Amino acid sequence: MKTTNLVKFTTSQLLCYSIAKGGVMRRAIPKTHQALDWIGKGMTAAQAARKMEISESSVYAALRKTKAKDSGCCPTCGHKLRK
Numbered sequence: 001m002k003t004t005n006l007v008k009f010t011t012s013q014l015l016c017y018s019i020a021k022g023g024v025m026r027r028a029i030p031k032t033h034q035a036l037d038w039i040g041k042g043m044t045a046a047q048a049a050r051k052m053e054i055s056e057s058s059v060y061a062a063l064r065k066t067k068a069k070d071s072g073c074c075p076t077c078g079h080k081l082r083k
Contacts, residue, residue, distance in 0.1 A: 019046070030035055031052040031053070031054050031064075032052075032054065032059065032062045033064070034052055035048040035049060035052045035054065035059045036048075036059070036062055036066065037050070038052070039053060039059075041075070044061055045059045045063060046059075
């Protein structure tokens with residue numbers, strides 16, 4: 001019987017290990033973007049934050065920035081952007 005030893009890797013170590021074993025490097029979707037997708041599907045910001053295990057303030061900040069970009073404003077200062 002073959003046993004496996006479980007080793008706890010950091011994220012960078014795991015990435016290097018998986019590439020060395022012939023895996024490909026995949027880009028992870030940030031949790032905040034995943035939460036915004038859940039909001040688009042009808043979930044509230046608080047529910048999406050709890051589901052993704054991130055703070056509500058980060059979800060609300062991302063919402064504010066995406067709404068500012070959609071309306072043609074700077075997400076930081078709120079000034080209208082030139083086109």
